[in-house]
Amino acid sequence: MFDVLIRGGLVVDGSGAPGRVADVAVNEGRIVAVEPHIDGGARRTLEAAGRVVSPGFIDPHTHFDVQLLWDGAAKPALEHGVTAVVPGNCSLSLAPLKAKDRAALVGMFQQIEELPPAAFTEAFEWTWEDFAGYRAAVEPGLQVNVAPLVGHSLIRLWVMGADANRRAATADEISAMQDLLRASLDAGAVGLSTSFIDVDENGRPVPSRFAPFSELDALAAVLGERGERMLQVVPEFYDTDITIARIDQLADLSLRHGIPTTFSPVFDSRLTPDNVPRTMARVEEQFARGARVWPQMQTRPIDISFSLLRPSLFFGRLPRWVRVLRQPLETRLASLRDPSVTDRMLADCGPDGGAAMMSELVVRGGDAAPAALVGMTLGEIARQRDESCARALINLSLEHGLDVAFVAASRGHDDTGRIGPMLAHPLMHIGASDGGAHLASFATYGDTGYLFSEFVRKAGALTLEAAVKKITSDTAQIWGLKDRGRLARGQAADVVVFDPATIGRGEERPEFDMPGDGMRYVRDAIGVDAVVVNGQIVREGGRYTDARPGEFCGVS
Amino acid sequence: MPLSRQRRFVTPGPEETLEALAARALPEEPLEAALERVRGWNLHIFGMRQPRGLLLGSDVVFVEPPLA
Amino acid sequence: MSLVLAAPAAARLECAMVVGAEIVAGHDGAAELLVRLRHENGVEAPVVLDPATGFGVMEAAGVSRLDDLVGRRWLDILREL
Numbered sequence: 001m002f003d004v005l006i007r008g009g010l011v012v013d014g015s016g017a018p019g020r021v022a023d024v025a026v027n028e029g030r031i032v033a034v035e036p037h038i039d040g041g042a043r044r045t046l047e048a049a050g051r052v053v054s055p056g057f058i059d060p061h062t063h064f065d066v067q068l069l070w071d072g073a074a075k076p077a078l079e080h081g082v083t084a085v086v087p088g089n090c091s092l093s094l095a096p097l098k099a100k101d102r103a104a105l106v107g108m109f110q111q112i113e114e115l116p117p118a119a120f121t122e123a124f125e126w127t128w129e130d131f132a133g134y135r136a137a138v139e140p141g142l143q144v145n146v147a148p149l150v151g152h153s154l155i156r157l158w159v160m161g162a163d164a165n166r167r168a169a170t171a172d173e174i175s176a177m178q179d180l181l182r183a184s185l186d187a188g189a190v191g192l193s194t195s196f197i198d199v200d201e202n203g204r205p206v207p208s209r210f211a212p213f214s215e216l217d218a219l220a221a222v223l224g225e226r227g228e229r230m231l232q233v234v235p236e237f238y239d240t241d242i243t244i245a246r247i248d249q250l251a252d253l254s255l256r257h258g259i260p261t262t263f264s265p266v267f268d269s270r271l272t273p274d275n276v277p278r279t280m281a282r283v284e285e286q287f288a289r290g291a292r293v294w295p296q297m298q299t300r301p302i303d304i305s306f307s308l309l310r311p312s313l314f315f316g317r318l319p320r321w322v323r324v325l326r327q328p329l330e331t332r333l334a335s336l337r338d339p340s341v342t343d344r345m346l347a348d349c350g351p352d353g354g355a356a357m358m359s360e361l362v363v364r365g366g367d368a369a370p371a372a373l374v375g376m377t378l379g380e381i382a383r384q385r386d387e388s389c390a391r392a393l394i395n396l397s398l399e400h401g402l403d404v405a406f407v408a409a410s411r412g413h414d415d416t417g418r419i420g421p422m423l424a425h426p427l428m429h430i431g432a433s434d435g436g437a438h439l440a441s442f443a444t445y446g447d448t449g450y451l452f453s454e455f456v457r458k459a460g461a462l463t464l465e466a467a468v469k470k471i472t473s474d475t476a477q478i479w480g481l482k483d484r485g486r487l488a489r490g491q492a493a494d495v496v497v498f499d500p501a502t503i504g505r506g507e508e509r510p511e512f513d514m515p516g517d518g519m520r521y522v523r524d525a526i527g528v529d530a531v532v533v534n535g536q537i538v539r540e541g542g543r544y545t546d547a548r549p550g551e552f553c554g555v556s
Numbered sequence: 557m558p559l560s561r562q563r564r565f566v567t568p569g570p571e572e573t574l575e576a577l578a579a580r581a582l583p584e585e586p587l588e589a590a591l592e593r594v595r596g597w598n599l600h601i602f603g604m605r606q607p608r609g610l611l612l613g614s615d616v617v618f619v620e621p622p623l624a
Numbered sequence: 625m626s627l628v629l630a631a632p633a634a635a636r637l638e639c640a641m642v643v644g645a646e647i648v649a650g651h652d653g654a655a656e657l658l659v660r661l662r663h664e665n666g667v668e669a670p671v672v673l674d675p676a677t678g679f680g681v682m683e684a685a686g687v688s689r690l691d692d693l694v695g696r697r698w699l700d701i702l703r704e705l
Binding site: 168196203204205208209210212215216236239245246248249281282285286289 | 559560562565567568571600605606612613614616618622
C-alpha cells in the first residue's frame with residue numbers, strides 16, 4: 001500500500017530526458033518507484049492522464065521570511081507548483097536577530113518587501129533570537145519546503161550593533177561573525193546572502209554594504225568549511241561594468257573557498273542590449289577557470305507603474321507634467337485642478353491627446369480606483385468619458401485623490417525572442433522571482449507558469465523537459481539541495497501535476513490578505529492540478545489541504 | 557581560458573578617504589583632477605547614494621572610463 | 625568617509641558628455657532614466673538612474689524634459705547634483 005500513487009501521467013523527471021508515460025509511487029515522503037505500470041493499492045491516487053508529472057519547482061530567490069510565519073504555503077507560490085523556496089536573500093533574514101535590534105530590521109524589511117507594519121505586530125510573536133529559534137518558530141507550520149539563507153546584514157547587526165552600518169569590523173568582530181555564521185548554517189541555513197545595493201527605510205545603505213571584501217572573504221571561508229554552501233549577492237545590476245566586477249569578486253571567492261555563488265537579477269533591455277551578452281561572456285570565462293558564479297534571470301517582463309501621488313519619470317518627455325508632478329502634494333492638486341495648467345500639460349502631449357503614450361495604460365486596482373475600471377485601458381476609459389487619454393488620466397486621478405495606479409505593461413525584459421535563448425543558456429540560473437517582496441508594487445508569483453506559457457509553448461525556446469530541468473534539478477544541484485529536484489527512486493516526493501497545454505499565470509490582481517488587511521498584488525496559477533510536498537498532497541482541486549509536510553531542506 | 561581585459565577598479569582600503577583613493581588610483585594626476593575623474597566614472601557612489609560620495613567598504617571604484 | 629567636492633579649478637577637465645536619454649523600466653516597477661554618455665575616450669556607455677537620482681539629474685541640469693540633457697557635460701551636472 002502506497003501513500004500516494006500518481007497514475008498515467010507524462011513523467012518529466014527533471015533530468016532533461018524525454019518525458020515518458022509512467023506511474024509514480026510515494027511512501028513515507030519519498031518516491032519509491034517510477035514505472036510504466038505500478039501495481040498495488042494506495043491511500044490516495046491521483047489520475048494524471050494527459051498531464052505532466054514533474055518534480056516540484058524550486059524558487060531560488062524569495063523574501064518569504066516573514067510571510068512563512070503565518071502562511072506556511074508562501075501563497076500563492078505553492079499553488080503555482082513551487083515546492084521549495086529560498087528566503088533570506090539580499091542580506092536580509094529574520095535571524096539571527098537580538099530583540100533590541102528588531103525595530104532596525106523591520107525598517108529594512110518594510111523598505112525592501114513593502115510589508116505592512118501590521119505584519120510585524122499582529123501576525124506572529126517574536127520568540128527567537130538565533131537561527132535555530134527562527135527555525136523552531138517557522139518549521140511546524142510549513143506546507144512548502146524552505147532552504148533559507150542567513151543575511152549578512154543580520155550577522156553584522158548582531159555582532160556590531162549600531163556600528164553595523166557605520167564602519168568596518170575589527171578582527172575580533174569578524175571572528176565573531178564567522179562563529180555566528182557557523183551556528184546559523186548548523187541550524188539549517190543553506191548559505192549566506194549579501195547585498196551591494198539595498199538601503200533601509202531612511203535610504204541609508206544596509207549593513208552588509210559597509211563590509212570590505214576581506215570580511216566577505218572571511219565569511220566565504222566558513223561557507224567552504226561547512227561544505228560548499230551558497231553565497232548569494234545582489235550586485236549593482238543597473239551597470240554592466242560593476243556587475244562584471246562583482247562576477248570577478250565572486251569567482252575569486254568561489255575558487256578560493258570551493259563554494260557556489262549566485263547573483264541576481266540579470267535583465268535584458270532593448271536600450272542596453274549588450275548587458276546580458278557581456279555578463280554571460282564573463283560568466284563563461286569564470287566557469288572555464290573552475291569558478292561557479294551563477295547569474296539568475298527572471299522569466300517575467302518588467303512593468304512600469306505609477307500614480308500621480310508621486311512624480312514618475314514615465315512623464316520625462318513632458319516638461320509641464322514633470323514640473324507639476326514634482327510639486328508638493330497640495331500644490332500639485334491645485335495645479336491639476338487649474339484648467340489653465342492642465343491645458344498646457346495637455347499641449348505637451350501633442351495632437352493625439354497622449355493616445356500614443358498613454359492609451360495602453362491599464363488601471364491596476366488595489367487603491368482608490370473604482371472597481372469597474374480595474375483592468376481597463378486608459379484608451380477605453382477615455383472613449384467612455386469622451387476625453388483625451390491625458391485628460392482622462394488627470395481627471396480620473398483627481399476624482400480619487402490621485403490614488404489611482406496605472407501600469408504600462410512589459411516595458412522591460414520583454415523581448416521573448418532575445419530572452420528565450422538567454423534562459424536556455426546552460427549557465428543561466430532561472431530564478432530572481434523576488435517572491436514575497438515588492439508586495440504593493442507588482443506580483444512576484446507565476447514566473448514558472450510564464451516560463452511554460454511564453455518560452456515553451458509560444459516561443460519554443462526551451463523544450464518542456466529542458467524547462468522543467470531548469471527549475472528543478474538544475475536548481476537543486478546549483479544549491480546542493482539534497483534529494484530534491486528529480487523524480488527518481490529515493491528522492492523526496494515533491495511533485496507537481498500540471499496541464500502542459502494550459503499552465504501559465506493569471507492576470508495581476510490586488511489581494512487584501514496581508515496582516516491588517518494589507519494589499520499585495522498576486523497572480524493566480526493556471527493549469528496546476530495538484531502539488532505534493534514530501535509525499536503529502538498540499539494542493540488539489542484548487543484548494544489547499546491541511547497537511548503541513550514542509551521542512552527545511554538538507555544540503556548535500 | 558585567459559580572462560579578457562575588463563574595466564579596472566579598486567576597492568577602498570580600511571578607513572581610506574576618497575582623496576587617498578583617488579591619489580592611489582591616479583598618481584600621475586593632480587589630486588583635484590583625479591577626484592573629478594573618479595567622480596565622473598562612479599555615479600553609483602557620487603549620484604545614486606545618500607549621502608552622495610559616501611565611500612563604503614564594499615564599493616567597486618572604477619579608475620578608468622568604460623572600455624570600447 | 626564622506627566627501628563634498630567643491631567646484632574644482634579644473635572645471636573644463638575633459639569629461640563625459642550626455643548623448644542620449646531614455647525612460648526604462650526599473651526592477652522595482654518604477655520608470656527610470658537611462659543616460660547615455662560619451663566618455664573622454666570616445667566610448668559610449670549607458671548609466672541607469674533610479675527615479676530620485678533621475679529627477680535630481682534633470683534638476684541639476686536645469687531641464688524639465690529629458691531630451692534637453694543631451695549635449696550637457698556630465699561633470700557639470702554631477703557638480704550640481
